Amino acid sequence: MKPSIYSLTYPQLETWCIDHGFKAFHAKNLFRWLYQKRVDSFNLMSDLSLSLRDALASDFEMKGLIEVEKQVSSDGTRKYLLQLEDLSMVETVLMVQPYGYSVCISSQIGCNMGCAFCASGLIKKSRDVRADEMVRQLLHVQKDLDQDALRVSHMVVMGIGEPFDNYDHVMNTIRILNHDLGLAIGSRHMTVSTCGVPAGIRKFALEPFQVNLAISLHAPNDELRSSIMPINRAFPLKELMSALEFYFKHSNRKVTYEYILLKDVNDSVAHAKELAALIRGQHVYVNLIPYNKVEEQPFEQVTPQQAQRFFETLRKAGITATLRMEHGADIDAACGQLRSKKLKGCQI
Numbered sequence: 001m002k003p004s005i006y007s008l009t010y011p012q013l014e015t016w017c018i019d020h021g022f023k024a025f026h027a028k029n030l031f032r033w034l035y036q037k038r039v040d041s042f043n044l045m046s047d048l049s050l051s052l053r054d055a056l057a058s059d060f061e062m063k064g065l066i067e068v069e070k071q072v073s074s075d076g077t078r079k080y081l082l083q084l085e086d087l088s089m090v091e092t093v094l095m096v097q098p099y100g101y102s103v104c105i106s107s108q109i110g111c112n113m114g115c116a117f118c119a120s121g122l123i124k125k126s127r128d129v130r131a132d133e134m135v136r137q138l139l140h141v142q143k144d145l146d147q148d149a150l151r152v153s154h155m156v157v158m159g160i161g162e163p164f165d166n167y168d169h170v171m172n173t174i175r176i177l178n179h180d181l182g183l184a185i186g187s188r189h190m191t192v193s194t195c196g197v198p199a200g201i202r203k204f205a206l207e208p209f210q211v212n213l214a215i216s217l218h219a220p221n222d223e224l225r226s227s228i229m230p231i232n233r234a235f236p237l238k239e240l241m242s243a244l245e246f247y248f249k250h251s252n253r254k255v256t257y258e259y260i261l262l263k264d265v266n267d268s269v270a271h272a273k274e275l276a277a278l279i280r281g282q283h284v285y286v287n288l289i290p291y292n293k294v295e296e297q298p299f300e301q302v303t304p305q306q307a308q309r310f311f312e313t314l315r316k317a318g319i320t321a322t323l324r325m326e327h328g329a330d331i332d333a334a335c336g337q338l339r340s341k342k343l344k345g346c347q348i
């Protein structure tokens, strides 16, 4: 199979042009056709010479992803189940935020991290998602928004998979989507979310771009965190905090802690106080997320009153926090839910 044209960063495209007897500046036009005009065939790139179009077509594929299913929530959230060339499926979500249109992409097919509250963890990882497949997830959503003349302004790598387990492809995705001649999504408008892989955090701290880092924390102590997030057994909080110290020192950037509120598991006032003590003094804020019920999981949704109490306790302790609104509560909103339902359906 030929590689996808969407796998190439701008400098890689320039190198390809030079290596094939064309000028480096042709990459400029090509990038515009791919990401600004968003055509779906080399033949439509009318200001590129026929010989360049032929050379591109003989070296690269230019296919988009196949939409298997799309759910639209009453709050505007759109959830897409997209099929890749090997028939694997990924979930991609568009969220309507007060600050713009944010797309959540998946970085792996399934996930081995086994977080107890996550629908994605129900299906083991079969492979990493390549950079072109992540880029095409976002392009698919952008093309959908094109019909209403809207633009994707933010991107989060927070869907199925652990991004730092697929580090190089995730970084290339960022480089491609961030480029000025492409979709030009600002690096400060991008977020990579990890369940806490210390080596990945340290590496990410040294990257030259200003992409945000989010940590799926979900518990304020080792005992509780290990019981719902197996990664904590390999890398307990002490190691995670040490990697974050390195990150703060080298990047000077703020970190977001994601904290899913699970009824009667991690949502008490005592947990909130313990959390505040754990992260006090760090350059962070906490994103509280009410749990979305997943059929196969034993967890229940927190009450709005309890979520508010948790939030207030953090606030009084001087921790900046937001209590996130649920997105797509009337569709299969939990990460991995749509895909796992579809796969189950296929197996029956």
Ligand code: SF4
Residues within 6 Å of the ligand: 111, 112, 113, 114, 115, 118, 119, 120, 121, 159, 160, 161, 162, 195, 216, 335
């Ligand atoms: S929360 Fe993220 S890391 Fe954990 S199982 Fe789900 S997809 Fe994997």
